[in-house]
Amino acid sequence: MKRSRPLKRKTKRSEPKRQDTEGVDLRSIDDDPVVQGILTAISQKRLKPGAKLGEDKLAAAFGTTRIHIRQALAHLASRKVVMQIPNRGAFVYRPSWEEAQDIFAARRIIETATVAAAIDRLDRSGKAELKAHMELEAQHDRNDRWASLSLTAEFHILVAKLGGNRVLLDMSRELMLRTSLAIATFEQPGEPDCSPDAHPDIGALILARDKAGAIDAMRHHLEEMEQRIRPQQDKDEVDELTAIFREIGARARAAG
Ligand SMILES: [Zn+2]
Numbered sequence: 001m002k003r004s005r006p007l008k009r010k011t012k013r014s015e016p017k018r019q020d021t022e023g024v025d026l027r028s029i030d031d032d033p034v035v036q037g038i039l040t041a042i043s044q045k046r047l048k049p050g051a052k053l054g055e056d057k058l059a060a061a062f063g064t065t066r067i068h069i070r071q072a073l074a075h076l077a078s079r080k081v082v083m084q085i086p087n088r089g090a091f092v093y094r095p096s097w098e099e100a101q102d103i104f105a106a107r108r109i110i111e112t113a114t115v116a117a118a119i120d121r122l123d124r125s126g127k128a129e130l131k132a133h134m135e136l137e138a139q140h141d142r143n144d145r146w147a148s149l150s151l152t153a154e155f156h157i158l159v160a161k162l163g164g165n166r167v168l169l170d171m172s173r174e175l176m177l178r179t180s181l182a183i184a185t186f187e188q189p190g191e192p193d194c195s196p197d198a199h200p201d202i203g204a205l206i207l208a209r210d211k212a213g214a215i216d217a218m219r220h221h222l223e224e225m226e227q228r229i230r231p232q233q234d235k236d237e238v239d240e241l242t243a244i245f246r247e248i249g250a251r252a253r254a255a256g
Pocket of ligand 1: 155195
């Protein structure tokens with residue numbers, strides 16, 4: 001019975017300390033424009049796995065300080081979107097082949113759950129939101145590749161949102177980003193994550209409250225996506241990796 005009070009006070013007491021001198025509020029770092037900008041660029045595949053994220057260039061691009069950039073990069077590293085290498089800086093995260101497979105395995109579990117929950121909770125406003133999104137995808141000019149890449153990711157996030165579980169929604173957001181990194185690493189860059197024809201089917205099955213059908217369609221969609229990635233990396237990617245780790249490798253040899 002007494003539990004809620006101290007917890008509340010503790011939160012209140014610690015929060016003001018999190019405001020740092022650069023004006024970055026760590027409680028809302030996910031909404032930070034630098035964090036959001038980098039996440040968008042990754043989900044749109046403009047920033048590719050292994051790409052260097054130079055603090056000076058980012059500070060200039062966002063019109064902010066290096067300290068602010070460093071905090072944003074540290075946060076993104078904690079979310080497995082950025083990798084930080086001592087003395088080399090920050091890079092867009094490049095998942096291993098095993099990790100790429102784990103990402104798809106996790107999506108199969110999470111998204112069969114979110115699609116079922118979306119059907120259970122589907123109400124008038126949820127239906128309208130889903131229909132509006134499907135309309136957007138259908139009407140979208142496929143030549144506008146960047147926007148279309150974001151739209152297909154948003155379909156999956158919308159399904160999770162309609163499911164009403166915030167934890168699953170957060171996990172879905174993270175998995176969408178990690179999927180983009182996995183596909184960009186193990187498939188041709190610039191390709192969309194989703195096959196464009198799958199969403200109308202899944203959407204229609206959700207609207208028809210056909211739970212078994214929708215789960216099946218989602219599972220099939222994810223399987224198709226996973227089949228497009230291959231363990232072999234092409235030469236360019238290997239060269240890029242070589243460049244990233246050259247200095248570290250040399251140092252490791254020197255130290256040993
Ligand atoms: Zn999709």
